[in-house]
Amino acid sequence: MTSPLDPALARALREAPKVELHLHLDGAMSLPWLLERIRRRPDPAVRTLAGLRSRLRYRSFAEFIERWVWKCGFLDRYADFESLAESVLGDLAGQGVVHVEPSFSPGDYERHGLETPGLVEAVLRGANRASRETGIGFGLVIDLIRDHGPAVAARRLAAVSPYRGEGVVAVGLGGSEPAYPAPLFAEVFAEAARLGFHRTAHAGEAAGPGSGRSGRRWTPSAWSGSATASARSRMPPSSRGSRGRACRSRSARPPTSGRGWCGATPDTPCRDSSPPGCA
Numbered sequence: 001m002t003s004p005l006d007p008a009l010a011r012a013l014r015e016a017p018k019v020e021l022h023l024h025l026d027g028a029m030s031l032p033w034l035l036e037r038i039r040r041r042p043d044p045a046v047r048t049l050a051g052l053r054s055r056l057r058y059r060s061f062a063e064f065i066e067r068w069v070w071k072c073g074f075l076d077r078y079a080d081f082e083s084l085a086e087s088v089l090g091d092l093a094g095q096g097v098v099h100v101e102p103s104f105s106p107g108d109y110e111r112h113g114l115e116t117p118g119l120v121e122a123v124l125r126g127a128n129r130a131s132r133e134t135g136i137g138f139g140l141v142i143d144l145i146r147d148h149g150p151a152v153a154a155r156r157l158a159a160v161s162p163y164r165g166e167g168v169v170a171v172g173l174g175g176s177e178p179a180y181p182a183p184l185f186a187e188v189f190a191e192a193a194r195l196g197f198h199r200t201a202h203a204g205e206a207a208g209p210g211s212g213r214s215g216r217r218w219t220p221s222a223w224s225g226s227a228t229a230s231a232r233s234r235m236p237p238s239s240r241g242s243r244g245r246a247c248r249s250r251s252a253r254p255p256t257s258g259r260g261w262c263g264a265t266p267d268t269p270c271r272d273s274s275p276p277g278c279a
């Protein structure tokens with residue numbers, strides 16, 4: 001597909017410094033990178049990039065999830081996650097991204113016998129290497145995964161707590177909103193706050209805007225700092241606002257209709273043009 005953009009504009013956009021606050025690390029690998037992993041245990045239906053593109057095509061959210069689970073099944077050793085982080089952050093740096101806060105769901109890989117600490121350490125090794133090589137900054141967001149329930153989320157939080165300040169900046173919630181509504185995790189998020197983590201959540205994508213509102217009730221501070229201090233420090237001064245603060249105004253957020261919005265980026269940086277109520 002060719003870009004409809006004027007080439008000069010496309011180049012200017014690529015070169016502009018950018019901050020990426022909503023990116024799923026294990027959804028951002030390049031297709032050649034994924035194909036290398038698939039070829040370790042060949043799937044006759046997927047031998048080429050064209051075949052892989054075709055296998056990943058989807059028409060519904062259910063199909064999207066099936067493709068996601070299938071693809072993640074090929075990441076089955078710690079070294080994959082070190083390579084993944086280095087590759088994704090390197091690609092982002094090449095697109096002009098100066099800071100990224102990727103979300104990562106270590107619990108998805110327990111089926112391969114991989115444990116959260118080892119996975120987090122592997123990702124941090126790869127991310128740190130990319131950071132040294134390209135200058136890109138990062139802060140990892142660990143998805144506690146709604147569908148595993150609050151008890152597992154609490155254990156997962158304890159497992160990642162040693163890495164706060166070592167590259168992990170926040171915990172998040174992804175997964176099935178209707179089956180596992182946000183209030184179930186209030187105690188876990190309170191503990192995350194006590195440990196000093198930023199907190200964020202996917203909300204309103206699968207259960208409507210009410211899910212996001214309930215999220216704000218159970219943990220209002222979760223929405224106040226997703227653009228962490230480290231992220232804001234990487235933004236151009238003109239987009240940080242006079243005091244580099246995060247905007248807490250609901251009206252500043254994207255509308256909750258359509259695809260919904262993701263709690264990973266609920267707060268836009270305050271600007272002089274921020275709407276009334278931006279505090």
Ligand SMILES: [Zn+2]
Binds near residue numbers: 024202
């Ligand atoms: Zn997301």
